[in-house]
Amino acid sequence: MTDHVQQAPRPSSSTPTQLNLLTLNCWGLLHISALRTPRIAHIGHTLSTTSPPPDIVCLQELFTQQDYRAIRRATRQVLPYGKYYHSGAFGGGLAILSRWPIEESSMVPYPLNGRPTAFWRGDWYVGKGVACARVRFGPGARDVVEVFNTHTHAPYESGPKDSYICHRTAQAWELSKLLRAAAERGHLVAALGDFNMLPLSLAHRLITSHAPVRDVWRILHPDSALGPSHHPAERARGRRVPSVAFNLRENGATSNNASNTWRWNKNQRNKLRSGDPCAVDPDTPDHRGQRIDYIFVSTGHFPSRTRVGEAAAPGWVVDSASVTMTNRHPDLHVSLSDHYAVQATLRLHTPSPSTTGQDGPQTPSRPASASTSALRSGAYLAPDSPTTSTSSSDNPPPAPLDSDPDAQLHYSRSQDTSLPLPLYDEILSMIHRYTAREQRQQRWRGIHFYVSVAVWIACLVAVWFSPRNFVAFILTLVASLGLTAGVVDGLLALLFFSSELRALKEFEWEIRNTKAVASGDLVALAEEDPVIKGD
Structure with missing residues (x-):
């Protein structure tokens, strides 16, 4: 007797079958960003005339409500709903615009977020965190997308002396927990923003390993660059310096682009002021272009969610991704921001019958030479992919295997939920080094x-x-200034550093616990918290 196969649920006629997501760092620092007002106005105009129109937009570095209102006025016809998020002393500059109503929102601050002593950098004062919004796009119980917009700590330093890498790693960890919790509620998850990290870096791997999300760009372009041409990871690949066009089309570079006028030298900017648009040849080598703006989404569904005898339900897959808003201001001839935007289109897809069996959806067959773990991480390199070229007319690489919608829909993370154990030790070592530094500072x-x-x-x-009045005045002045500086340092030692060290203890415990779970070490799970020197 043949088992009865139920029909897969069909989306309601009022439920969209396509979602367009967009993220942009607007570079809207008050009194610092050049030509801020006209640029922001044209950003709003561009968002309102983009085709296809975006359904959800995440903006960063939008530090004034005046700029937010200017964009809201320009986009009210296509994005009637929005939320400006308040945080820190000066605001985190995060905003979310939506085609559909925002049912719920919250602003989650990062426990580790810079230092107040680096006041010229401002990360601590703006109160960086994650802007969260729950958007309902249809009548169904699961017709919800949980949107997370963030702008993580900037990498002001590099190499082994980078004292902020611990902050960026902790922020990626906190974000991954939010994404995982949202996915466990059965909702579509989308994380967008300026992550200030390079592809397949430690922070990138933390997010994609500890949350059921994928980097949309690496789904469609798994052979894309791992950083600017001078970065060690990219140099190790032996690729030639990419062109401007190739960096935009294949590598998804959104920052430090040779075509972005805000990365030009003073002489080039002077030509712009004189009215010369200074067109950039698409074949121009782009040495510094890099991808630090991302869209992560929870594509597909878990095979375990499909019961025996049921047809596979439709799920969301990545249809396209591109770098957009590369146009300039029509009158000023400057780029709209020092970053370009990233846009991705998700499509509701029902798997073909050939990939659906009696026991639920089956993953389409893959070449025997393909590494399954590499495919899951989005790092599979197609054997026929061409090396990076300085020519913008190069043929694009063949479509990667994971661009197949059935492969995306049946994507399973059941065996890819943790990092290699040595990487946990690397994170713990990083925490210990930074803890020792902050204890010395305190x-x-x-x-x-x-x-x-x-x-x-x-x-x-x-x-x-x-003996003299002026000597008494100097002594009083020195005493007052010295005491003021001492009190500030005393308050930092008592309040900020104590708080930061406690946040580091929490971060360390969570990493130790996750490592123990990944290794199956039940003894480590039962141990007391390790005592950090200086407690």
Whole structure:
């Protein structure tokens, strides 16, 4: 007797079968970003006239509500709903625009987010975090997309002395927990923003390993660059310097592009001011172009969710992804931002009958030489993919295997939920190094406070014996300034560094616990928290 096969559920007529997502760093720093007002106005105009129109837009570095309202006015016909997120002392600059109503929203701050002592950088003062929005796009119980917009800590330093890498890693970890929780609620998940990380970096792997999401660009372009041409990971691939056109089309470069006028030298900018548009040849070598703006989505569904005897339900797949908003301001001839936008289109797809069996959906056959783990991570390199070329007329590489919608829909993360164990040790070592640094900072700033109090008292005593008024004035001034600096350092030692060290302890415990779960070490799970030196 043949088992009865139920028909796959069909989406409601009012449920969209396509979602267009877009993210852009607007470079809207008040009093710092050049030509901010006209650029922001044209960004709004471009968003309202883009074809196809975006359904959900995530914006970063939109630091004034005036700029947010300007974009809202320009896009009100295509994106009638929006939310500007408030955080920190000066605001995190995050906003989400939507075609559909936002049912729920929240702003989740990052526990580790820069240092107040680096006031000229501003990351700590803007209160960076994750802007979360729950958007309902249809009448069904699961016709919900949970959107996460973020702008992580900037990489001001590089190499082994990068003291902010621990912050960026912790932020990627916090984001991955939010994405995983949203996916477990059965909703479509989309994380967009300026992540300030390179493809397949540690932060990138944390997000794609500990949350059921994938980098849309690497789904369609798995052979894309791992960084600018001078980056060690990219140099190791032995590729030639890409052209401007190739970087946009294949590598998804959104930052430091040779075609972006805000990355030009002073002489080139002077030509722009004189009215010369300075057109860029698409074949121009692009040495510094890199991809740091991302869209991560939870494509497809888990095979375990399909019961025996049921046809596979439709799911979301990545239909296309592109770098957009590369146009310039029509009058000023400048790029609209120092970043380009990334746009991705998701499509609701029902798997073909040939890939659906009695026991649920089956993954389409893959070449025997293809690494299954590499395919799951989006790192599969098609054997016929051409090397990067400086010519914009090169033929694009053949479509990667995971661009097949059935392969995406049947994608399963059941065996790819953790990093290699040595990487957990690398993260723990990073935490220990940074913890030791912050403990030293806390100790010396505390010492500075007590020394400043002693100097202040000494200066006040010296004033009594001062032979001249100007000497008394100098002593009082030195005592006041010294005490002020000491009190600031004392407050930092007492409040900021204590808070940061506790956040580091939480981060360390979570990494240790995850490593123990991944390795099956039940003894480590039962152990008490490790004591960090200095407690």
